[in-house]
Amino acid sequence: MAGKRFSKPLAAAMLAAALLLTLGGLAAAQTYPDKPISMIVTYSPGGATDFQARIVTMLAGDKKYLDQPIVIINKPGAGGQVGWNWFATKGSKDGYTLATYNVPHFIAQSIMYPTKYNIHAFEAVANWGADPAVLIVPKDSPFNNVKDFVAFAKKNPGKITVSGAGMYVGHHIATLQLEKAAGIKLTYIPEKGGVPAMQSVVAGKVKAGFNNLSDAFRNQDRLKILAVADLERHEFLPKVPTFKEAGINVDNSSVNYRGVVLPKGAKPEIIKKLAEVFPKMFGDKKVLGKMKASGSPVKIMTRDQVIKMFAEREKYLQGLLPQLKKKK
Amino acid sequence: MLEFLQYFPNALTPINLLVLVLGTIGGLFLGATPGLSPTMAVALLVPFTFHMEPATGLVLLGAVYTSTVAGGAISAILINIPGAPANIATLLDGHPMAKQGQAQKALYFCFISSLVGGLFGMVIMVFFTPPLAEIALEFGPSEMFWVALFGITVMAGLTSGSVLKGLLGGMFGLLISVIGYSPMLGVPRFVFLDVLTGGVAIVPALIGLFAVPQVFSLMETAFQQRDEVSFKPQKGILWRTFAENLKKVKALSIGSVVGTIIGVIPGAGGQVAGLIAYDQVRKFSRDPHSFGTGNPEGVVAAESANNAMVGPSLIPLLTLSVPGSPTAAVLLGGLLIHGLFPGPDLFRSHAEVTYTFIASLVLAQVAMCGFGLLMSRYSHTVMKVPDLEMAAAVTVLAVYGTFSVQNSLDDVVVMFGLGTLMYLGRKVGFSAAPVVLGIILGTIAEDNFLKGKLIAETDVGLFKYFFTGHLNLIIIALCAASVGYSTYSEVRQYQKAKAQTRAKEAGS
Numbered sequence A: 001m002a003g004k005r006f007s008k009p010l011a012a013a014m015l016a017a018a019l020l021l022t023l024g025g026l027a028a029a030q031t032y033p034d035k036p037i038s039m040i041v042t043y044s045p046g047g048a049t050d051f052q053a054r055i056v057t058m059l060a061g062d063k064k065y066l067d068q069p070i071v072i073i074n075k076p077g078a079g080g081q082v083g084w085n086w087f088a089t090k091g092s093k094d095g096y097t098l099a100t101y102n103v104p105h106f107i108a109q110s111i112m113y114p115t116k117y118n119i120h121a122f123e124a125v126a127n128w129g130a131d132p133a134v135l136i137v138p139k140d141s142p143f144n145n146v147k148d149f150v151a152f153a154k155k156n157p158g159k160i161t162v163s164g165a166g167m168y169v170g171h172h173i174a175t176l177q178l179e180k181a182a183g184i185k186l187t188y189i190p191e192k193g194g195v196p197a198m199q200s201v202v203a204g205k206v207k208a209g210f211n212n213l214s215d216a217f218r219n220q221d222r223l224k225i226l227a228v229a230d231l232e233r234h235e236f237l238p239k240v241p242t243f244k245e246a247g248i249n250v251d252n253s254s255v256n257y258r259g260v261v262l263p264k265g266a267k268p269e270i271i272k273k274l275a276e277v278f279p280k281m282f283g284d285k286k287v288l289g290k291m292k293a294s295g296s297p298v299k300i301m302t303r304d305q306v307i308k309m310f311a312e313r314e315k316y317l318q319g320l321l322p323q324l325k326k327k328k
Numbered sequence B: 001m002l003e004f005l006q007y008f009p010n011a012l013t014p015i016n017l018l019v020l021v022l023g024t025i026g027g028l029f030l031g032a033t034p035g036l037s038p039t040m041a042v043a044l045l046v047p048f049t050f051h052m053e054p055a056t057g058l059v060l061l062g063a064v065y066t067s068t069v070a071g072g073a074i075s076a077i078l079i080n081i082p083g084a085p086a087n088i089a090t091l092l093d094g095h096p097m098a099k100q101g102q103a104q105k106a107l108y109f110c111f112i113s114s115l116v117g118g119l120f121g122m123v124i125m126v127f128f129t130p131p132l133a134e135i136a137l138e139f140g141p142s143e144m145f146w147v148a149l150f151g152i153t154v155m156a157g158l159t160s161g162s163v164l165k166g167l168l169g170g171m172f173g174l175l176i177s178v179i180g181y182s183p184m185l186g187v188p189r190f191v192f193l194d195v196l197t198g199g200v201a202i203v204p205a206l207i208g209l210f211a212v213p214q215v216f217s218l219m220e221t222a223f224q225q226r227d228e229v230s231f232k233p234q235k236g237i238l239w240r241t242f243a244e245n246l247k248k249v250k251a252l253s254i255g256s257v258v259g260t261i262i263g264v265i266p267g268a269g270g271q272v273a274g275l276i277a278y279d280q281v282r283k284f285s286r287d288p289h290s291f292g293t294g295n296p297e298g299v300v301a302a303e304s305a306n307n308a309m310v311g312p313s314l315i316p317l318l319t320l321s322v323p324g325s326p327t328a329a330v331l332l333g334g335l336l337i338h339g340l341f342p343g344p345d346l347f348r349s350h351a352e353v354t355y356t357f358i359a360s361l362v363l364a365q366v367a368m369c370g371f372g373l374l375m376s377r378y379s380h381t382v383m384k385v386p387d388l389e390m391a392a393a394v395t396v397l398a399v400y401g402t403f404s405v406q407n408s409l410d411d412v413v414v415m416f417g418l419g420t421l422m423y424l425g426r427k428v429g430f431s432a433a434p435v436v437l438g439i440i441l442g443t444i445a446e447d448n449f450l451k452g453k454l455i456a457e458t459d460v461g462l463f464k465y466f467f468t469g470h471l472n473l474i475i476i477a478l479c480a481a482s483v484g485y486s487t488y489s490e491v492r493q494y495q496k497a498k499a500q501t502r503a504k505e506a507g508s
Helices: A002-031 A048-056 A078-090 A105-112 A146-155 A170-182 A194-202 A213-218 A268-282 A285-293 A303-327 B002-012 B014-032 B038-049 B054-079 B085-138 B141-158 B163-177 B202-221 B238-247 B249-264 B270-284 B296-308 B315-320 B326-337 B344-348 B351-376 B379-384 B387-406 B409-427 B432-458 B462-467 B470-507
Strands: A037-041 A070-074 A097-103 A122-131 A133-138 A161-164 A187-190 A208-212 A223-228 A256-263 A298-301
Touching: A037 A048, A037 A078, A048 A070, A048 A097, A048 A122, A048 A256, A048 A285, A048 B038, A048 B326, A078 A097, A078 A105, A097 A105, A097 A122, A097 A303, A105 A170, A105 A303, A122 A268, A122 A303, A133 A146, A133 A170, A133 A194, A133 A213, A146 A170, A146 A223, A161 A170, A161 A194, A161 B432, A170 A187, A170 A208, A170 A303, A187 B432, A194 A208, A194 A213, A208 A213, A213 A223, A256 A268, A256 A298, A256 A303, A268 A298, A285 A298, A298 A303, B002 B014, B002 B351, B014 B038, B014 B054, B014 B351, B038 B054, B038 B326, B054 B085, B054 B296, B054 B326, B054 B351, B054 B379, B054 B387, B085 B141, B085 B202, B085 B238, B085 B249, B085 B270, B085 B296, B085 B315, B085 B351, B085 B379, B085 B432, B141 B163, B141 B270, B141 B432, B141 B462, B141 B470, B163 B432, B202 B387, B202 B409, B202 B432, B238 B249, B238 B296, B249 B270, B249 B296, B249 B315, B270 B296, B270 B432, B270 B470, B315 B326, B315 B344, B344 B351, B387 B409, B409 B432, B432 B462, B462 B470
Parallel strands: A037 A070, A037 A097, A161 A187, A161 A208
Antiparallel strands: A097 A256, A122 A256, A122 A298, A133 A208, A133 A223
């Protein structure tokens, strides 16, 4: 009975929907975006990437920018592999599915694991942040500078435990670089994200850690920050030396870049539109204010700059990582 | 404490109160929707707080956190599907009560116990934050490994039937938890199908294990004559239930204390607080066999525990920036956005906002109970829904809830697959709770064992790392006691049964 009563309006609605979809398809290029856009975050809610992604996209619904909101969808797992694999293979290419990227994480994974993505699977849109890795030790640690740390490690190979946010994330890369540059051996402890890795150091469960500069900055009362893995000192921590200043040749390859990509195969008009709008949106005073208040370092880069950065990082990591594969 | 009273009135401004009430009502509905866990609900709301005053934004998040935890009990009791992992234990006795026509009473028990537990947790938080923060930091890989193991010892008690089947179900859950990429080495394990690459996430598993068998059994019985159970609104039972509930001192206090302790332990979260409290109350009960058949004490224990967890789970967050539960991790984002960095500074420079937040959490407990009780009056309408319509509605909710977690069809496939297996398992006497517990604890145990092993090898060695230290020894003793007691009561029950048969034989 009920079926008959509803059938006419239902059929009409379906017809209308079908019509709209066809029309929508035709007009997509001009009117994009005409519905909310989803953005895949490959880490769990509450992590640094998730929370910054929510800040930098908060103005997407503004008329000045996209006039459509961006909805965050978390697909965590295996250090981001689950989300990026899904995005590269199943993400829609119509411009309504974006993803956040983390460099060097996704590039290192694409070298070390049989992933379904590499830098050529994604179309860069823009970069919003750069968070260098810093070497941290517990407050009561005997290490007061990089020299103490390296001297101890030389005498006790493998005895220093170093926590980080997971396998082949920036923190891991920094650990590998430090081992190589100083000629020491450390024991890297991969944790499920930066927050538990930080906790292990604060509680003295590990002897040291690499962690995000922003998180270390917020926790500096309970830590000692020995060095920053970047080319210059950071404005948040002007007293902390870079590794190079401390005499160890570790560059900025582990800096955690965060930004937005489209899947390969997205229409050039859509890429162009987003690549124009996003850097402006990231640079909005309101966004910058929230980022600053939350202690999240901003680095806005355009599509061209991101493409160049991807290529540079891939080249460097291809040099650093295969040696490791052989060691195992 | 003084500051707490000083800033308490701030939570009472009209706008904050309005947000509190709306957040609570919304949270109850969100919590009652399977799949929309407290973590999801809070994550969805964080962006809304960008445009609010810091205090108001936090009041909203706090109210939603509190009420979603309790709201999950509504679906657990009425349709036998826990709204979130925290509510699994609620269902064990809550749903049998509902089937006996006492849904409203079960819900009253649930909200009153939530209030008691929640307030207990908040009091502990207000008075003992600094020492508890120190304890929270003590939990490293070895301690967490033993905590997970303790949770595993609880599994046997979660089935009303055979202990062996409880343990086997738990084993199955542990095996499921290792599907997907290994957390340490990044290698895929047991990924026979493409849909399994991401592993089996907890929410799809939870919904599948509980909802799908429920749908099947609803369909089985849909054409049979229904039992004569009246599903009328029960009038005038509120105050009687209130008094009855408060008399269950043992269940309430065990639930509240267990919930508080689990809340402080970072990473364990409220997911297991309800189950562990339920098991303890059952063990200390004079009549453990009535659990699982509609004993109100089961509901009281589970709900007082999972709400007691809310306050303490914020202790490590507010003082050390270490979230005690997945939801607290999302709240951390909500704090950071307003430039509130957890740590001693939070209580000094931002005392006003911080204490307003804490005060609103206390008020949220009261609001949650009030609105929850009000909603319970309409629970009979859900129980009156005919089985076939109910089966359809549950299916829709299950698919919707599973899909919404990460917009993934794979999860829906996993949900139906596991659910079908569980339906068959239920036919031969397995129950779903130990399986879910296995899935939750397997990951915690594995991660921490591997982490501990790596650390131990650079340090004092495996044995010394896991078997020395006060905290390790205390938790190991608890594990031993739990196993010992289960074995003892099994043996006693066996002997009793044997004596009875002998007596019968002698009698005949």
